[in-house]
Amino acid sequence: MVQNPARRTALTDAAIDVLAREGARGLTFRAVDVQAGVPAGTASNYFANRDDLLHQTARHIHHRLTPDPAVIAELLRAPRDRALVTALMHDLLGRITAERAGYLALLELRLEATRRPDLRAELTGTIREQLEANIAYHVGEGLPGDRETVVVLYLAMTGLLVEHLTLPEVLGVDGLAALVGTMVERIVPSA
Known part of the structure; x- marks a missing residue:
């Protein structure tokens, strides 16, 4: 997994926006990449799988709130x-x-x-x-x-x-x- 904290934060912020707009079914690595404005495949370098993305996004939401x-x-x-x-x-x-x-x-x-x-x-x-x-x-x-x-x-x-x-x-x-x-x-x- 890539260890750029600023990029990880940007990706989890993008995942929050995707969840809010599209719901859990719309939360894909591709949707996160598009929302974050990063090259395709970036999110998959930061999160092991969709469950990892969901868990890290859940933790980040509480920080934002x-x-x-x-x-x-x-x-x-x-x-x-x-x-x-x-x-x-x-x-x-x-x-x-x-x-x-x-x-x-x-x-x-x-x-x-x-x-x-x-x-x-x-x-x-x-x-x-x-x-x-x-x-x-x-x-x-x-x-x-x-x-x-x-x-x-x-x-x-x-x-x-x-x-x-x-x-x-x-x-x-x-x-x-x-x-x-x-x-x-x-x-x-x-x-």
Whole structure:
């Protein structure tokens, strides 16, 4: 396997775009090469097979969806209350909306994981780790609520994101900010 990290990143970025646009069935080495604007056969030099491409793409998606530490640090200057949780959820909504292809690709990988046990195990582990890290972070930062609060908020935001990114006309975009506020108000206990 070729070891050019910048090229590998460009190829996994291209794979994310292909997944988001074409779905898992459209994810081929050729499609990745075309999307990345590289010579035919390049992707096959970086990934042992399609499963390797799927696994490395799954890992890279989570990197792309990670929040900006400076933005989070700025948000955390506020009191630990519902308003802060609401601001954090607005940041999440904004990041995922801006990184629409990454989130749609993740949804495609989740669907593909129902047919590929190894991918399912990897995604389950990664997403479980992230959820546990979010729970620990929420509790450790002294935000209102407990473990169950974070899990319910995670499920509510996941549903909102899926709806917003796949069928935005169902909820409309005008009321999303208010909806996020309502979700936090109903899920997160007052401090």
